[in-house]
Amino acid sequence: MDYSLYPRNDVLCIDMRSFYASVEAVKLHLDPMKALLAVVGDPSRSGSIVLAASPALKKKYGISNVSRFFELPKDPNLHIVPAHMADYLKVSTEIIKLLYQYVPKEAIHPYSVDEVWVTVNGLKRRFGSRLEIAERIKSDILECFGITCSIGIGDNKFLAKVVMDLHAKKQGIAECTYEDVPQKLWPFPVETIWGVGSRMKKNLQRMGIITLGQLACFDLQRLRKRFGVMGEQLYWHAWGIDLSPVIGNFIKTEQKGFGHGISLLRDYSKEEVHVCILDLCEEVCRRARTAHMAGKTIQLGISYSKETGGGFSRSASVSIPTNVTMDMYHVCMDLFFRFYDGISSIRRVYVTLTHLYGKQATQLSLFEDRAKKDDIGYTMDAIRAKYGATSLLRASSYTDAGITIERSKKIGGHYA
Template identity: 50%
Template sequence: MPNNKTLCVDMKSFYASCSAVMLGLDPMTCYLAVVGNTERQGSVVLAASPKLKKEFGIKTGSRRFEIPNDRRIQVVNPQMATYLRISTEITRLFNRYVPKESIHTYSVDESFLQVDGVESIWGDAETIAWKIKDGIEREFQLPCAVGIGPNMLMSKLCLDLEAKKKGVAEWTYSDVKTKLWKVSPLREMWGIGSRVEKTLNRMGIFNVGQLANYPLELLEKKFGIMGNQLYHHAWGIDFSQPGAPLMQGQISFGKSQILLRDYHDPKEIKRVLLEICEEVARRARQHNKAGRTVSLGIGYSKEEFGGGFHRSKTIESPTNITMDIYETCLELFEKFYEGKTVRQISVSLSNIVEDSEIQLSLFELDRPKRRQLGYVMDQIRHKHGSASLLRAVSYTAAGTAKHRSTLVGGHKA
């Protein structure tokens, strides 16, 4: 099995810690929450400092109104652009110890590093881990934890289950039976969500050891290829490499948006739908791809007791033209929409092919021009910003693109 020296570095409560340092506070002792919008009581908590989590039970996903009215607690808006700059600088710190190809940025606050080959320069994996941890705390005043393992999976499990308590920890294959197999409930295992956990529980599997000793053929029969992955992960086996793509080839391009308010009027819903189709088409063109299957998802608001629909339609010719995608979405919308209040819209384009050829039609002689127009619009937006060229619907009360162009990662910059 792969027996490398892989580090998983995780920044503790990254957004909250960054905001605390910017305010001159100690991230580990202050009470601070970063929320999407401090003026909205229903706004989501994006990050909470360790003390706030431990003593008040406030965590990521909590709501603004759940934060107690305590004078020690500071509630701040996010500064996404600053967080991203700090994340980039931390990655540059990693690059002092390992080459770029040995760094895999898993998220804005978590990265994998493969340190094989540099141990003769910096010392063993644990020494390098402490150097990185001390360097981040010295230069950025930010706390972090580092898990070490023979592969990405084991380093991540070591981080979540031990290193976050100790600061730095290392797991090897010999630790699988003594440390990994006793993990329960199963949702604490990386890659197992609540739904899969419930299914495994119904099969009589309640800890990772039971999963590892369950017949592989039965897991594959129940979960398909995912069953094979669950089995091998329970043995601590992972063949993925830092920096390698999770999957060869893009299978779809999509965008999902939770609206800032409930939309009652179908005309307003269609305006947002057009904006989302524009973004999906842009993402496809960015990779020089086109697709034949258009999917539309509509989620109703809580006042409608939730629900919604998700439907797809395959068209004759592959496309990345905004209006082609929009017109297909309109067909699905008119057919399946029940007249209820909408709070979420998602659109995706799948059945992907290369956009190197275009099928000509006697009935659509302007199709090549419309396709090229999309690429020209993309170039303008790339050069002058996403708000430099917007459709008229974005300037109506229903439009969201103008507001979202001022955000980074969906939150205040």
């Protein structure tokens, strides 16, 4: 591979080690790397998920971020704390502000609340090599926040991310240039890079592709024919090539739709689920109105409880684009009664509004006052924006089946 044809940048991928657990450990004046600590979504429920486990807890008991509360060990030294999402967002924001000491905001690309890319091109004379910059940032984060981070360094965003995942989480800081790809990437299984889930892994294995090295040496045309654009992307990633922009105002993809879903804390009956569906439709339509969009395709997804399993996902189209809550709700309820099996308890619900149009595409009807419907929706949105999300609710939201009030107390599905 002639790497001289591809750009070389100085990119860092910074990942906070067990971020939620580390923040909670610092709050308790504990060493995040040595303390046994678990952050649980809701400690009042035995089946609640462990959102984060400290490195020591992971190493000693094998607890991971998919473990459940009841699986935690009965260790007297174990600290169990509820999630405080507002605290994690605040610390994440402060870490970004710290990075402004090194680079402008155009060179920072947050990937998640605990992971960020930073492009440090042209900083050698001021701060040293990219390895020295990584060491300084790592030291600053530890000194200012008490949190240990792992940093991957690469010639592009992909290499920085993958070397961080594969090597830096053990070494602290790891670097990968184009020339290092055969040594540092190729021996690893294909599922260690983006875009390779369980299904893709099985498909690649059927073709005799187990490692990244085998993927890199496979015929590109066959990959493109079998997997399309995704196959070509995987091929170039196996060679360490990524043309994603590393600096600038990163462009957001065009909005394809609006969706909202919830995993219910208990089984819902068919008599209760309509309240949940209405609350979800309200939120989806509010987001669509905020974006001045309306949609023609409405989808309802229902998952049954573990006892029965299964569920369904169905969609229907309306003739005129809408962002009116009751319009969407009536379509969802029609789908529910058509495809629900009539007996199973319900544990997850989601609704989506797609096939979007600008609000100006909405047509007037001779048989209904659509302008009045729209005005009601926008007026409700304005009241909630000014006085809070729960300042104006439908009566059904106050019943035991309502979800809006409880969700208003959370950030990202967890208590603030």
